[in-house]
Amino acid sequence: MGALPEHDYSPSSHHLSLLQEVVDDRSGESEALIRSYKRSFNGFAAYLTDEEAKRLSSREDVVSVFPSRELELHTTRSWDFMGFYQPTSVTNLPAAGGDVIIGVIDSGIWPELPSFDDRGYGPPPAKWKGVCNGGTNFTCNNKIIGARHYSGTGSARDLQGHGSHTASTAAGSVVKDASFYGVARGIARGGVPWARIATYSVCGLTCSSADVLAAFDDAIADGVDVITISIGRRSAVDLDRDTIAIGGFHATKRGILTVHSAGNGGPDPATTASVAPWLLSVAASTIDRKFESKVVLGNGKIFTVNKHFFAV
Numbered sequence: 001m002g003a004l005p006e007h008d009y010s011p012s013s014h015h016l017s018l019l020q021e022v023v024d025d026r027s028g029e030s031e032a033l034i035r036s037y038k039r040s041f042n043g044f045a046a047y048l049t050d051e052e053a054k055r056l057s058s059r060e061d062v063v064s065v066f067p068s069r070e071l072e073l074h075t076t077r078s079w080d081f082m083g084f085y086q087p088t089s090v091t092n093l094p095a096a097g098g099d100v101i102i103g104v105i106d107s108g109i110w111p112e113l114p115s116f117d118d119r120g121y122g123p124p125p126a127k128w129k130g131v132c133n134g135g136t137n138f139t140c141n142n143k144i145i146g147a148r149h150y151s152g153t154g155s156a157r158d159l160q161g162h163g164s165h166t167a168s169t170a171a172g173s174v175v176k177d178a179s180f181y182g183v184a185r186g187i188a189r190g191g192v193p194w195a196r197i198a199t200y201s202v203c204g205l206t207c208s209s210a211d212v213l214a215a216f217d218d219a220i221a222d223g224v225d226v227i228t229i230s231i232g233r234r235s236a237v238d239l240d241r242d243t244i245a246i247g248g249f250h251a252t253k254r255g256i257l258t259v260h261s262a263g264n265g266g267p268d269p270a271t272t273a274s275v276a277p278w279l280l281s282v283a284a285s286t287i288d289r290k291f292e293s294k295v296v297l298g299n300g301k302i303f304t305v306n307k308h309f310f311a312v
Contacts, residue, residue, distance in 0.1 A: 002063050003250070004042045011038035018062075019046055022055040037213055040220035041250040045210040066241040068210040073107065073162045073203065074230040074261035099125045100195040101145070102171045103224035105215045106163030106231065108156045108201035111144050113164060115172035115188065116197065118143035130198055130222030143173065146198030148218055150211040156201040163199065166230045170259075171195040198224055207231050209243040216247025220254055227251055230261040236275045245276035252278040 004011070015036050019029035034045040045068060048056065057065035101124075109116065111134075121142035132140035134147035135155035147156040158164045172190035179185035200215035202208065212231065219227055232244055239245045248258035262283035263273030274281035295303040 002042045003253070004038070004040070011042055011044075012036045015044040015046075018056065018059070022048070022052045024049070024052065035210065035214055037217040040217045040254070041246075043213070045213070064240045068208055068243075069233070071207040071209055071212065071231045071233060071243075072264065073160070073207065074232055074264055099127075100192055100226070101125070101128060101198055101224045102167075102192070102195050103146075103198045103200060103215075103219035103222070103227045104163060104167045104170065105200045105202055105212060105219065105227060105229040106158075106166050107160045107203035107207075108149065108153075108158035108163045109144060109147070109167050109197070109199040110158045110161075110164045111139060111141065113168070114175045115164075115168035115190070116141070116143050117173050121194075121196075124196060127223050128196075130218070130224075134199075143197060144199060145196045146222060147201070148199075148215070149201040150214050151202055151204035151206075151208070153201070153204045156199050158201070160203065162230070163201065163203070166228060167197055167199065170226075170228050171197050198222060203231065213243045213247055216243075216251065220247075220251050220256060224256060226257050226259065228259045232261060232263055232273045234263065234265060234273060235271070236273050239276055242276065244274070245279065248276060248279045 012033075015033060016029050019032050023029045023032050032046045032048065034047065037043040037045075048065075053065050053067075056062055118141040123142060124145040128145060130146035130148075132138075132145070132147050133149070134140060134157070135149050135153075136157070138147060138155050138157050140147055149156040153159070168188070168190055170190050171192050172188065174193050175188045177185060178188035198219065200219055202211040202215050212229070216227070227248070229244060233242075236242075244258075244260055248260065251258050258279050260274040260276075260279045260281055262281045263271065265271030265273065266283070272281060272283065293305045295305055297303070
């Protein structure tokens with residue numbers, strides 16, 4: 001997945017010409033092409049046989065060829081626990097962080113949640129070049145300023161909850177009196193609560209690495225400042241076959257930080273799935289909170305059960 005040439009160049013035409021040379025059915029190159037990546041870097045996704053992929057990879061002008069894989073989703077008070085305290089001026093004033101745009105590549109977002117309320121916000125910053133293409137039953141606001149969907153669901157609306165969770169962790173507005181059915185009542189907020197959000201929905205029933213690359217291609221060109229993605233493999237792979245490492249590399253070239261989840265494995269050694277040196281890899285840890293339940297036996301003995309695994 002290479003950089004775009006600086007001279008006049010038509011990516012889609014070039015991609016079709018490459019396919020024309022390797023696809024056995026000479027009339028089928030247009031049907032083989034699934035998507036061209038052409039806004040921020042140069043590449044494409046296509047239906048190929050093993051032999052066609054081998055022929056394509058043997059060309060000197062091709063960096064890498066690899067199959068699109070299904071990726072998995074990686075899973076209130078954690079910011080304070082980590083010492084990420086914010087003065088009152090930051091949590092109450094949109095001007096402090098209001099021009100920061102965080103691109104969230106995930107399962108979409110549920111825009112009506114209190115964490116994405118846009119009261120107090122002005123219009124999107126002038127640097128924003130994206131669109132609100134949220135599809136069916138989706139509306140942006142001055143908090144969620146951009147939306148795109150890729151997975152075939154027809155909407156950027158989050159039907160799983162994972163994308164809304166990760167978006168609110170990064171940039172959720174301050175929500176007072178939040179709790180889990182009355183437990184652990186307090187204030188919920190994201191790391192930068194006044195940041196804007198652009199959502200890129202790449203997960204339906206599955207998360208395709210080809211769709212993830214398309215989201216990176218758009219997010220970089222749209223003008224986000226940070227990309228956060230909590231999707232990935234179960235284990236690390238070569239960087240030239242890792243779509244998130246590739247997308248993050250091109251984001252880094254444009255001065256955009258990519259924050260990536262370390263994976264669902266662990267705590268054994270060598271279980272981190274995010275290993276590219278240009279990514280900020282984030283893993284789960286412990287937290288100073290317990291959800292306790294009392295178990296009372298027939299003989300009167302009481303045991304305290306603690307749910308102690310938390311995602312930071």
